[in-house]
Amino acid sequence: MIPDDALRELSMMLGERLSTGKSDLALHGRSETWHPEMPPDAVAYPTSAAEVAEIVRLCARHGVPVIGWGTGTALEGHGSAPLGGLTVDFRNMAAVLEVRSEDMLVRVQPGCTREALNTELRATGLMFPVDPGANASLGGMAATRASGTTAVRYGTMRDQVRGLEVVVPDGRIIRTGTMAAKSSAGYDLTGLFVGSEGTLGLITELTLRLHGQPEAISAAICGFPSTEAAIQTVILAMQMGLRPARIEFVDATTAAILNAHDGASFAETPHLLLEFHGSEAAVTEEAARFGDLAAESGGTSYQWATQAEDRTRLWRMRHRAYHTILASRPGATAVVTDVCVPISRMGEAIDRAARDIAASRVSGPILGHVGDGNYHAILLVDPTSAAERAEAKRLSDAMVAHALELGGTATGEHGVGLGKLHVMEQEHGAAWDIMGAIKTALDPDRIMNPGKLVRQN
Secondary structure (H helix, E strand, O other), rough: OOOHHHHHHHHHHHHHEEEOOOHHHHHOOOOOOOOOOOOOOOOEEEOOOOHHHHHHHHHHHHOEEEEEEOOOOOOOOOHHHOOOOOOEEEOEEEOEEEEEOOOEEEOOOOOEEEHHHHHHHHOOOOOOHHHHHOOOEHHHHHHHHOOOHHHHHHHHHHHEEEEEEEEOOOOOOOEEEEEOOOOOOOHHHHHHHHOOOOOOOOEEEEEEEEEEOEEEEEEEEEEOOHHHHHHHHHHHHOOOOOOOOHHHHHHHHHHHHHHHHHHHOOOOOEEEEEEEOHHHHHHHHHHHHHHHHHHOOOOEEEEEEHHHHHEEEEEHHHOOOOHHHHHHHOOOEEEEEEEEEEEHHHHHHHHHHHHHHHOOOEOOOOOEEHHHHEEEEEEOOOOOOOOHHHHHHHHHHHHHHHHHOOOOOOOOOOOOOOOHHHHHHHHOHHHHHHHHHHHHHHHHOOOOOOOOOOOOO
16 A cells, blocks of 8 residues: 555645546556456656656655556556556656657657557658557557567567656656667667566656658458468568568468458468558569469468558458457457567467467467567456466466477567566576666665566565
């Protein structure tokens, strides 16, 4: 519980922008996946970095846990409050502060979402490319080192963040990075905070790289006789220099669910969903060359679309896939896997996961970002069934173990949070202790998003 004197101080500072209402607390304790509700004791809605710093200093004095909150779209319990405390919600810090078109940079507040930023950029000829599907906040995306469907061409949040403003656990406001394209000046503190999941400080401003809006865009869909045939087509295409902006995989089960619940018309086989960016000539050539490669691998029903409405329909369906899969079993929640492996081993990893799921008591459609080796199994469980949850977690852990054997990682984009905490030592060994030492050095009282990412002492 937050001490009464700390609550009084927060109330005097924030007034109506401090909430202790039951519904507000419940909202900030929920996860979009299987994690149980863990609400904070209060929610703060700051409007400036200076106010965030004052909040953090107050919480540090009273030993109150501090949890950052963007839009609540994280999937591994990142925003939950297992020890109670104060959630800092950045909805009132959502401005686009400065667009530097010539430098292809933008400064934003952490609550700004990717869709809001791209709406602001429409007239500039620039765009922000990272697309995790959900309309997540940019601060949250940086904190979890998010990526998504466009990472194969444009990279992840790690590649887009040029600099940050961060409130560290003692309440100081620091700046990391510059607007220059490179620097050799000291430790890469920007890289340290990107992916730190709020355990080292609260991001209050981001400087992000922008990219030019493509002259032309086309999308394509192709069915394959097997997962391995689809993956090998992608490997061959990338070896030949093709650079699709998106290369998404859906398995036969996912294709069937999208047919039944989202009006798709896929053959019930593995499919690739692609998008090409570039000049009119380059997009036409790349789409045609990919079609030829797909045909050589047994691909069928290669459909190529250039109309904006057709592309929008395709990617809206892909982005809705998680919720569509959930709806295929009414009342279900999900344990969502997020392993990433070298692309050369992705077919092997998916096939093994599919065999394990088929032999289990839970269902688990598989989809993912095949261009960078990242796949997700949506393991559907009855939220009231401890046995189903245990089985889904067993399957998830088996996928992680296999991914690590193949030289991969437990999480390609969702982050650690609570859900992947137990596999961190398995992946990192002694390096996980070094992460803990950094945490202790910056946050000795462990008030910043406690219970997440690092070893719990």
